[in-house]
Amino acid sequence: MWKKRFLLSALAGLAMGTANAAPAIIGTSFAMPADIAAVKISQQLTARHFKVVDNLNVLPRIHKGNPQLAARIPPDIQAERLLVVCQSSSIVGYLRTDPAATSLCPITLSLVQINGKTTAYYLQRSALLTDNAAARAVGQKADESVLDALHAAQKQ
Known part of the structure; x- marks a missing residue:
């Protein structure tokens, strides 16, 4: 368990970025519910040669699997979806430059949907790849x- 906490805190530290760097986590706002935003984002990612591997509706899973944990979700959070995507050219690029990447x-x-509006959060890969210029x-x-x-x- 301590390993998991350590790794999560290390990733969180990396995600915070530095004072001189652009923020590692980018939030993009959508004036629509999460399910509609997920469809529009998926379409745009697919047009850019990403494959949508999964589209998880997280909150119902938490409510069903662990009602006590679900009770701790802030009441203004209406939806949480995870879009999981991959791009073959990125994988090949990382294999050529830094397999660990x-x-x-x-x-x-x-x-994350709050009050009918959604924010899509993305952790920039380049912010984590500071030691290898080619992988970055x-x-x-x-x-x-x-x-x-x-x-x-x-804009859709």
Whole structure:
């Protein structure tokens, strides 16, 4: 259990970024429910050669599996969806530059709905790849594709 907590805290520390760097976690707002945003985002990601591996509706699973835990969810959270996607070109790029970076695949976007509006959260890959410029370039290309898809989905 301590290993899991350590890894989560280490990832959280990395995600915070530095004062001079862009934030590692990007939030993109949608004036629509999470299920509709998920469809629009999935369409845009697919157009950019991502494969949607899973689209999980998380809250019903928590409510069904652990009602005591579900009672701790803030009441204004109406939905939480996880979009899990992968892009073959990113995996190949990481294999060529830094095989350990394949641990950044697949990409998970977290969609949180509050008061009928959704925010899609994305952890930028390039922010985590600080030691290898070639792998960071692969991550930057993936980041640009995901962020472009999110912005295009906003306009739909």
